[in-house]
Amino acid sequence: MSTEPITSPELQKNRLLRLTIDHYRTETCSEKDIYKWGYAVHWSPSSMRGAAKALNASLGDRWVIRDHDMWAEFWFRDMAALAAAASDPEFQKLQEAEGPYASKIHIEASLGWVEQYVADGKVVNVTPDGKPDFLSFEEMSAPPL
Template structure:
């Protein structure tokens, strides 16, 4: 049996410019995320995670890119949030939950609504717990692109 892919919605956010990096992190980890976790568990999200990118780390990466001349563009968003779902229906259910919509309304003083970048796709995992997974004799064990597209989109 082929391994199951997960859909991943990633939203890259800037913090409100009137809010410090520290205060934004405090708000998210102490106030927002605990409430969001309760909502997301109710809808059986597989994974819910944040990626914080404070300015000192962005600066380290910029310096490395300049030194290596690798042509990378360093994303300057302050944080990204990742939602992992089994299918599109799960994404729709969470995003239309009235309690989740209400929770998003308290973000304003901390999270900017400008410049949000969204990305939706599926995840294929090839290393887990430091070991190769989902490969046999160098061949991916996931379904073909066509099969995955039909399954993930509910076709």
């Protein structure tokens, strides 16, 4: 018997999924070059990682400071939408262009959901008394279909 939560595709459409891909640059690519080439929205140059490490040390070294150079996020409602984007010819061209910049050896990824409170300039997923109005934890944490 499966212990994984089960939910319907209709309920899962209410969940905003986020796939984060963390990239390291190739050994021959400078931080400046990957920044000039890059398409990511989020950057993490060594100067920022150093500042985070110093802050962490002052707080007792409880954090693991991630050392990747950049990351990209993909937001979608279901795995079919992600699969469609990944198979899009333009997206595949973009991945081919990464060659001299982004390392293919060590790529990290995480998949989760976003609890969205504003969409199209309007407050969403909040009850009239100001409480979050999301699916249950069991429904939200069910593996994507």
